[in-house]
Amino acid sequence: MTSIPEKGAYDRGALEADLEELRGHLDETCAKIAARFDLYFVDGNPRKATIIEVLAKSDCISCIRRKFELPSKVKGIDSFYSENHSLVVSILTEELYSALAQMGYRVSLATEAQSGYGKVDVLLETTLAGLSLKSNGNKIIVEAKTGGSMSWSQIFRYMLEGECDSVILWRVKNKQVLSISRQDALPLLSKFVRAVTLRGNRVLSEDSPKLCDHEIYSAFKPTAEDLESTFRDLSAAVDETLPDVIKTCIEKLDLKGSSQVPLNEAIPH
Numbered sequence: 001m002t003s004i005p006e007k008g009a010y011d012r013g014a015l016e017a018d019l020e021e022l023r024g025h026l027d028e029t030c031a032k033i034a035a036r037f038d039l040y041f042v043d044g045n046p047r048k049a050t051i052i053e054v055l056a057k058s059d060c061i062s063c064i065r066r067k068f069e070l071p072s073k074v075k076g077i078d079s080f081y082s083e084n085h086s087l088v089v090s091i092l093t094e095e096l097y098s099a100l101a102q103m104g105y106r107v108s109l110a111t112e113a114q115s116g117y118g119k120v121d122v123l124l125e126t127t128l129a130g131l132s133l134k135s136n137g138n139k140i141i142v143e144a145k146t147g148g149s150m151s152w153s154q155i156f157r158y159m160l161e162g163e164c165d166s167v168i169l170w171r172v173k174n175k176q177v178l179s180i181s182r183q184d185a186l187p188l189l190s191k192f193v194r195a196v197t198l199r200g201n202r203v204l205s206e207d208s209p210k211l212c213d214h215e216i217y218s219a220f221k222p223t224a225e226d227l228e229s230t231f232r233d234l235s236a237a238v239d240e241t242l243p244d245v246i247k248t249c250i251e252k253l254d255l256k257g258s259s260q261v262p263l264n265e266a267i268p269h
């Protein structure tokens with residue numbers, strides 16, 4: 001009889017080892033899908049993020065194949081929304097930088113650090129989704145969501161690829177700041193990797209799936225009123241929740257109370 005471990009009493013090392021094995025299978029499946037549908041970057045690497053997102057978002061093999069055949073149309077965000085997002089990320093970056101510097105920590109943005117500056121307590125790097133923070137071998141990703149949507153597959157991909165310790169999810173519109181640790185996510189992360197791999201294998205094994213009539217790309221076109229109310233909500237929500245995000249980031253960075261970088265090795269402020 002299989003023994004079922006007690007609730008919460010799982011072995012992290014065993015789960016990490018399982019995940020590593022599952023990740024190997026996922027990589028193989030992604031490589032086969034890339035070869036079948038010609039999904040490569042110019043440098044020759046498979047477009048893994050696209051492959052995983054498409055597999056995670058639909059259970060219809062026909063839709064998945066059509067998306068793999070027309071991957072460039074997957075994007076198409078209205079510039080209004082991408083502008084909102086980059087505005088919010090810029091505000092967060094500067095406020096966090098300033099708060100950490102005022103607390104006496106040596107902070108740097110990745111672009112500055114790459115140009116040969118000294119050691120830092122916290123390295124900030126803006127990414128497509130938000131902000132990445134590194135300190136004492138601790139890596140945190142802050143994902144700013146300015147629309148109503150959120151995506152577990154995206155968060156799981158950070159945990160798989162970025163090997164981050166936690167993801168802070170700033171749902172600006174919902175005025176919520178959630179913190180998800182890798183440790184808590186591990187059991188579900190393994191299940192996710194397995195499900196995506198199984199689905200990918202199904203796509204590869206079904207040569208002529210039944211055609212469907214699902215709409216694969218949303219035809220949503222916001223009105224001027226929609227955009228105005230989105231902007232109004234965003235403006236109020238950023239003002240209200242920014243202090244919570246800054247506080248959560250600083251807590252999660254676990255900075256030991258004072259700068260760990262000797263002055264002569266630090267970046268100039």
Ligand SMILES: [Zn+2]
Pocket residue numbers: 060061062063064212213214
């Ligand atoms: Zn379909």
